[in-house]
Amino acid sequence: MNLPVQPTFKHIKFLRLYTMAIIKLDHDFYDRKDVVKIARQLLGKILVTNRDGIATSGRIVETEAYNGIIDRASHAWNGRRTARNEVMYGGAGAAYVYLCYGIHHLFNVVTNSRNIPHAVLIRAIEPLQGIDVMLQRSGKKKIDHSLGSGPGNLSKALDIITAHSGTDLLSDKIFIADDGYRLPQSRIIATPRIGVDYAGEDALLPYRFIIKDSPYISRKKPRPGDGK
Numbered sequence: 001m002n003l004p005v006q007p008t009f010k011h012i013k014f015l016r017l018y019t020m021a022i023i024k025l026d027h028d029f030y031d032r033k034d035v036v037k038i039a040r041q042l043l044g045k046i047l048v049t050n051r052d053g054i055a056t057s058g059r060i061v062e063t064e065a066y067n068g069i070i071d072r073a074s075h076a077w078n079g080r081r082t083a084r085n086e087v088m089y090g091g092a093g094a095a096y097v098y099l100c101y102g103i104h105h106l107f108n109v110v111t112n113s114r115n116i117p118h119a120v121l122i123r124a125i126e127p128l129q130g131i132d133v134m135l136q137r138s139g140k141k142k143i144d145h146s147l148g149s150g151p152g153n154l155s156k157a158l159d160i161i162t163a164h165s166g167t168d169l170l171s172d173k174i175f176i177a178d179d180g181y182r183l184p185q186s187r188i189i190a191t192p193r194i195g196v197d198y199a200g201e202d203a204l205l206p207y208r209f210i211i212k213d214s215p216y217i218s219r220k221k222p223r224p225g226d227g228k
Contacts, residue, residue, distance in 0.1 A: 036065045044059060056134055087165050107158075188211065
């Protein structure tokens with residue numbers, strides 16, 4: 001069902017999504033040392049985008065943690081610093097969006113303090129609001145489990161592109177919110193990350209988190225190279 005949306009999210013921290021109140025995650029949520037814990041706690045939260053007054057959103061069902069300069073799967077491994085990944089060094093609560101294979105825009109959440117380049121890749125969502133718009137963006141006629149499944153599909157559905165890299169996640173363009181949903185710990189599964197075989201032993205770290213039995217989690221294994 002496509003419900004009316006508010007024309008703008010400006011200057012508000014509290015809004016209505018469907019009939020449920022949601023509250024933006026604040027800076028303190030992102031500015032913490034344990035990126036693995038944050039990745040786990042992002043499950044069940046709601047990722048919202050606002051484009052030209054149109055809100056689209058989905059519940060996060062899959063994440064991956066990337067542990068900065070000590071993580072061989074990270075774009076910042078061994079202190080690497082480039083124009084692309086510089087936003088990872090800028091401090092907590094920013095979007096890090098990069099292009100994978102020249103096709104897929106992958107959305108990450110930057111965590112921890114300035115100059116500590118931690119990030120969480122949001123891999124999949126369960127669509128909630130603005131599904132008709134998500135279908136148009138994704139070139140689909142009807143909803144199926146591929147809508148929002150996998151980081152490339154997620155960004156396409158929510159209209160997230162590399163131009164949004166550096167966006168403040170406390171802004172109204174892109175943000176993550178809590179609607180009070182509490183995920184039972186028994187439904188959280190930790191696994192190795194997807195597509196980071198090049199990372200050696202770090203590829204085996206249980207840094208990917210999924211909601212058990214969600215039909216929207218990634219089904220196909222990407223080629224190596226889509227880590228952070």
